Amino acid sequence: MRQLHLYALSGVLAAIGCGFFLYKLLILGFPMRPEARTDVWRVEVQLQFEAQGGPARVSLFVPTGTGGLTIVDQSFVSPGYGIVTSPEPGHGMRVTYSIREAHGTQSLYYRAVVERTRLPQDPSRDAEPRLEPPDFEGAQRLAAESITRAARQRSSDSATLAALILQSLRDAPRGGEAAFLLGPQPSARRIAQLATQLIQFAGIPARVVNGIVLAPERRDAHFVHWLQVHTAGRWHPLYITEAEREATEALLPWWRGIVPFAEVSGGSELSHTIATSRSYELATRTALNQQRALERKLIEFSLFGLPLQSQALFRTLMVIPVGILILVVLRNIVGVKTFGTFMPVLIALAFRQTGLVWGIAFFSLVVAIGLAARFYLEQLKLLLVPRLACIVIVVILAIAMLTVLSFRLGLERGLSIGLFPIVILTMTIERMTLVWEERGAAEAFEQGLGSLAVGTLCYLVMKARIVEHLFFVFPELLFVVLAATLLIGRYSGYRLTEIYRFRALAR
Amino acid sequence: MMNWLATRRALARDGVLGINRRNAQYTLPCNPRDRYPLVDDKLLTKELAARAGVAVPELYGVVEIQREVRHVPERLAKYRDFVVKPARGSQGDGILVITGRAHELYRVADGSVLDDEDMCFHVSNILSGVYSLGGQTDKALIEYRVNFDPVFEAITHRGVPDVRIIVYRGVPIMAMVRLPTRLSGGKANLHQGAIGTGVDIATGKTLTAVWRTEIVSEHPDTGNPVSGVRIPHWDTLLDLAARSYELTGLGYQGIDIVLDRDKGPLILELNARPGLAIQIANQAGLGPRLEMAERELPNLHTVAQRVTFARERFAHARA
Numbered sequence: 018m019r020q021l022h023l024y025a026l027s028g029v030l031a032a033i034g035c036g037f038f039l040y041k042l043l044i045l046g047f048p049m050r051p052e053a054r055t056d057v058w059r060v061e062v063q064l065q066f067e068a069q070g071g072p073a074r075v076s077l078f079v080p081t082g083t084g085g086l087t088i089v090d091q092s093f094v095s096p097g098y099g100i101v102t103s104p105e106p107g108h109g110m111r112v113t114y115s116i117r118e119a120h121g122t123q124s125l126y127y128r129a130v131v132e133r134t135r136l137p138q139d140p141s142r143d144a145e146p147r148l149e150p151p152d153f154e155g156a157q158r159l160a161a162e163s164i165t166r167a168a169r170q171r172s173s174d175s176a177t178l179a180a181l182i183l184q185s186l187r188d189a190p191r192g193g194e195a196a197f198l199l200g201p202q203p204s205a206r207r208i209a210q211l212a213t214q215l216i217q218f219a220g221i222p223a224r225v226v227n228g229i230v231l232a233p234e235r236r237d238a239h240f241v242h243w244l245q246v247h248t249a250g251r252w253h254p255l256y257i258t259e260a261e262r263e264a265t266e267a268l269l270p271w272w273r274g275i276v277p278f279a280e281v282s283g284g285s286e287l288s289h290t291i292a293t294s295r296s297y298e299l300a301t302r303t304a305l306n307q308q309r310a311l312e313r314k315l316i317e318f319s320l321f322g323l324p325l326q327s328q329a330l331f332r333t334l335m336v337i338p339v340g341i342l343i344l345v346v347l348r349n350i351v352g353v354k355t356f357g358t359f360m361p362v363l364i365a366l367a368f369r370q371t372g373l374v375w376g377i378a379f380f381s382l383v384v385a386i387g388l389a390a391r392f393y394l395e396q397l398k399l400l401l402v403p404r405l406a407c408i409v410i411v412v413i414l415a416i417a418m419l420t421v422l423s424f425r426l427g428l429e430r431g432l433s434i435g436l437f438p439i440v441i442l443t444m445t446i447e448r449m450t451l452v453w454e455e456r457g458a459a460e461a462f463e464q465g466l467g468s469l470a471v472g473t474l475c476y477l478v479m480k481a482r483i484v485e486h487l488f489f490v491f492p493e494l495l496f497v498v499l500a501a502t503l504l505i506g507r508y509s510g511y512r513l514t515e516i517y518r519f520r521a522l523a524r
Numbered sequence: 525m526m527n528w529l530a531t532r533r534a535l536a537r538d539g540v541l542g543i544n545r546r547n548a549q550y551t552l553p554c555n556p557r558d559r560y561p562l563v564d565d566k567l568l569t570k571e572l573a574a575r576a577g578v579a580v581p582e583l584y585g586v587v588e589i590q591r592e593v594r595h596v597p598e599r600l601a602k603y604r605d606f607v608v609k610p611a612r613g614s615q616g617d618g619i620l621v622i623t624g625r626a627h628e629l630y631r632v633a634d635g636s637v638l639d640d641e642d643m644c645f646h647v648s649n650i651l652s653g654v655y656s657l658g659g660q661t662d663k664a665l666i667e668y669r670v671n672f673d674p675v676f677e678a679i680t681h682r683g684v685p686d687v688r689i690i691v692y693r694g695v696p697i698m699a700m701v702r703l704p705t706r707l708s709g710g711k712a713n714l715h716q717g718a719i720g721t722g723v724d725i726a727t728g729k730t731l732t733a734v735w736r737t738e739i740v741s742e743h744p745d746t747g748n749p750v751s752g753v754r755i756p757h758w759d760t761l762l763d764l765a766a767r768s769y770e771l772t773g774l775g776y777q778g779i780d781i782v783l784d785r786d787k788g789p790l791i792l793e794l795n796a797r798p799g800l801a802i803q804i805a806n807q808a809g810l811g812p813r814l815e816m817a818e819r820e821l822p823n824l825h826t827v828a829q830r831v832t833f834a835r836e837r838f839a840h841a842r843a
Contacts (some may be wrong), residue, residue, distance in 0.1 A: 349544060398645035400590070401652030451654065455617050456716065509545035516531050521739055521804055523534030 027500040034496030058231045061292045062127040066284040068119035073283035076113040078272035094126035109272035146222040151214040160194035165219040175248040183212045209242040210275045222247035231267040238291040335488040340475035352512030355468040356445045363438045364472035386415040387446035539811025554775025563794040567611045582668040597640040610650040611663040616713035618655030634709035673783035681745040686782045694769035695817040696834040699723040700805040714801045722806030726839035728758025734804040766827045
């Protein structure tokens with residue numbers, strides 16, 4: 018009876034999962050494989066500020082889509098706010114959110130769908146720009162004249178002149194005129210600003226452009242800055258770093274000029290985060306083209322309907338059950354011994370950030386340092402909770418040390434060790450010490466290596482792009498995973514390791 | 525691979541119980557959750573057994589809060605030998621057997637010595653829950669150290685040998701004697717290196733022995749043969765085992781009994797998740813015996829009937 022119940026439940030769950038999966042795959046045409054290249058991007062800005070209780074007004078720039086990218090759809094999510102968009106000459110399009118009364122933390126969203134245009138818009142139709150030469154004074158004026166004169170001597174036309182001015186700012190030698198004008202530790206924004214001023218000073222219309230680089234799954238995109246120089250009757254881009262020159266296809270211009278991105282009145286602590294993601298073209302197309310109500314609802318109520326930041330989170334979250342299923346199989350069917358029930362899956366999650374080889378190296382190092390500290394503490398006879406607390410501190414110190422050390426050695430990967438689950442590591446170290454003392458080092462290493470091996474396997478599966486894609490696009494597959502886990506819950510056969518353990522009995 | 529499949533088939537044919545099957549078919553359905561504390565907390569087990577008139581090692585004292593820890597040496601002063609154990613310990617972890625004293629120091633069964641500070645630290649660790657299931661805070665028990673029956677003298681290296689009997693709904697199913705070795709540090713747990721010797725349920729005579737995963741015939745430290753030893757008070761042992769079902773209400777449990785030179789059989793502890801190595805010691809699977817008992821259960825009404833059934837049906841063929 019119990020068995021029947023279990024099989025029925027698993028069957029129903031698996032049927033629901035497979036049914037939805039096949040429906041979405043075959044009828045709605047959701048993509049089975051992650052696409053190599055799509056031309057639709059989603060950009061989302063989240064603005065947050067502390068309202069002071071009275072009327073509040075927030076204004077920010079929104080992209081206007083010039084060049085190779087166009088904004089095909091945009092939306093403003095802001096409960097209770099009035100929204101006005103107005104062009105601001107010379108800078109771009111400004112959106113103003115306003116409300117009569119606001120209390121506490123306010124969150125406003127702006128979302129845009131950006132598509133690559135088939136026919137790039139020719140920006141030369143812009144009106145002939147006005148030249149606004151800056152007024153440098155005294156020493157600054159002398160320095161500016163010296164830089165532009167040096168550049169002019171080596172240039173052949175306006176375009177090369179502008180490029181040379183920018184170059185002299187980019188590799189400004191310490192103590193030189195350029196360094197004097199830039200000030201200490203200039204940001205890219207400062208370089209862009211000054212280059213624009215100097216190029217204008219040299220008699221060429223120029224402006225600063227602020228924008229972002231569209232990248233797949235970025236939760237925290239930063240603004241980058243570049244120049245546009247008006248020569249030969251049209252605007253030409255001039256990039257400050259190589260990175261932007263290479264990413265030129267994915268550069269989304271947002272607004273122009275050295276003005277702040279967003280401003281607030283009637284509130285404080287304004288902050289913004291920008292997330293970008295590659296959208297699934299087929300999915301969006303289905304939603305937009307086939308105007309059937311049910312299907313649109315399905316997409317609205319899927320993970321695609323979430324804010325981009327949450328989507329990025331769910332990409333990770335949805336693969337955890339796969340790791341857990343592997344763990345269950347390894348523990349209950351194979352019989353691998355691990356420390357802690359779900360520790361290997363957490364380790365695998367940390368490996369996603371560090372990469373496998375470095376992850377294993379860092380993990381072993383941190384555990385080794387922790388074990389050494391734990392064995393030393395053994396002599397001091399500390400009580401359990403303070404002892405665990407000491408190990409937490411040692412683990413954090415070890416992680417900080419390793420991060421700094423590996424970064425100094427030029428290993429960028431080292432920066433992600435901070436993501437290791439510190440408390441879990443601590444419990445692992447404590448358990449390992451106890452097992453070491455009670456059952457010997459061999460058993461401790463067996464369980465430690467077991468955990469690491471299971472973590473590695475989970476990582477390899479959870480990292481596979483196809484797995485991540487499948488479970489994000491078809492979350493209903495989790496029902497199938499659940500069904501499989503339920504079935505293993507009543508598996509009463511031998512574990513593989515038991516066959517070895519009881520081999521003496523099989524005569 | 526073929527070899528593994530063949531081994532698997534042979535194990536299945538002999539009815540060797542795997543951990544999944546033990547959990548799914550026996551411990552989960554037969555052992556009600558609310559009964560677990562009775563056996564997981566050795567203090568409760570002791571009280572339960574004392575109320576039912578079953579002999580247990582005498583309790584010298586309980587340490588429940590950290591404040592009491594520093595008075596432990598004073599409380600221990602009047603005892604030359606004793607055992608300190610966690611009330612909720614698992615798999616024999618955290619048990620300290622003190623066999624005597626040397627000046628200010630305690631002699632431990634494994635041959636090492638401890639001072640007062642070490643003793644307090646150990647007790648304090650027990651209270652913190654270092655050895656307990658799930659790490660909850662715990663109590664430390666101080667109790668009578670068993671002077672084991674000389675019958676096992678020749679085949680024991682320090683420590684206390686005990687008899688483990690698996691009991692299924694009141695029917696003794698399988699038994700073994702666990703003999704400490706030098707490797708096990710005087711402890712009677714197989715995974716710590718003790719020897720497990722199968723016992724013929726009918727006669728109480730020891731059969732083959734398993735040490736780690738191999739079959740052995742002699743004690744590795746003393747060199748004496750471990751099979752053919754007759755366990756004294758065997759009737760009492762079977763009786764205790766059969767009664768333990770009514771004591772705890774657990775349908776599938778392991779009962780650990782020690783034989784004291786003066787006090788006879790004492791129940792050491794009960795186990796709601798008894799290990800499976802007993803099958804290797806007996807060179808037999810638990811499966812067929814459990815099924816046989818299950819079929820026969822409706823006809824077994826009294827303790828005596830259950831014991832008789834076990835003696836008749838689970839006699840070892842070669843004994």
